[in-house]
Amino acid sequence: MSDQFKALILDQKGEEFTREVKSIDKNFLKHGDVTIKVEYSALNYKDALILKNGARLVKEFPHIPGIDFSGVVEESKHKEFKPGDEIILTGWRVGEIFFGGYSQYAKVNGDFLVKKPKNLNLRQSMILGTAGLTALMCSFTTKATREELLLGDKVENVIVSGASGGVGSMAVMMLNKLGCNVTAITGKDSNAEYLKSLGAKDIINTKELSKDARPLDKGLWDGAVDTVGGKVLENILAQTKDAGIVAACGNAADIKLNTTVMPFIIRGVKLWGINSVTASIKRRQFLWNEAGKLIDFEILEKSVKEIKLNEVIDVYPKMLKGETSGRYIINLNK
Secondary structure (H helix, E strand, O other): OOOOEEEEEEEEEOOEEEEEEEEEOHHHOOOOOEEEEEEEEEEOHHHHHHHHHOOOOOOOOOEOOOOEEEEEEEEEOOOOOOOOOEEEEEOOOEOOOEOOOOEOEEEEOHHHOEEOOOOOOHHHHHHHHHHHHHHHHHHHHHHHHHHHHOOOOOOOEEEEOOOOOHHHHHHHHHHHHOOOEEEEEEOOHHHHHHHHHHOEEEEEEHHHHOOOOOOOOOOOEEEEEEOOEHHHHHHHHHHEEEEEEEEEOOOOOEOOOOOOOHHHHHOOOEEEEOOOOOOOHHHHHHHHHHHHHHOOHHHHHHHEEEEOHHHHHHHHHHHHOOOOOOEEEEEOOO
């Protein structure tokens, strides 16, 4: 392990909030029993919020942000990991209450780690990252859970909201690979061709589902992935067919949900909450093992931007203003 290495450090003293790439040593790292040489991290919307002012998620300063990363084990006191193991970390409030991945080295609890599958490399792991894991959970919940509950009834027609975003776009691709006819909801008409390249059969503008929802509407969808909440989710619930599962994982539009019991008691619709932060390691390992089968990285690469650690400070304000698109991954070796 290098004596000195780079990390992005957040600090707060009184009203002054700072973010700066600095040289630190291993004594700065204070959590966990596994030390990892970080190869890649990512810039997620939650990261941008934390970079702005801590977002009331960071409790102690100075702090290293970065809610997900991939890398190679350098030292380990954990029974499941040894030097040389390639790992993935997402969730567990790493980058919030624990030091995160915006550092060339990280020290974390080994119970938080997943061994990288052989069919993914470390870069691909972070192209997926937290958004990819969440999309995997949503897609399998929408399709596989319903088919299992209904003893083989197939999920054919599904709808994905926020389809231009990280979770939504990957869910479109995954559900298409799982054999579904996918309708993508987006507020950006310019993204229609890209969404079709991911596997969307039809495109709906967000405005069409932003009106007040009926208690029940014509049943159109066997299942859905919702990343936005609010009126869009209300309309999706009203349009979901008998026993359909709606996987809800975000609130980009609104945290409120003004609906009735009608979809649930008349059609048996199931609103299934998705929490990828504390999902079990067993579940994570299964989903990561499936990821390589459901993702066409050649297509995803078209929307990936690779940046250096010091460039994060310039990019995150643009993300908060909605001026970015695609997936930003951070190469810690640049």
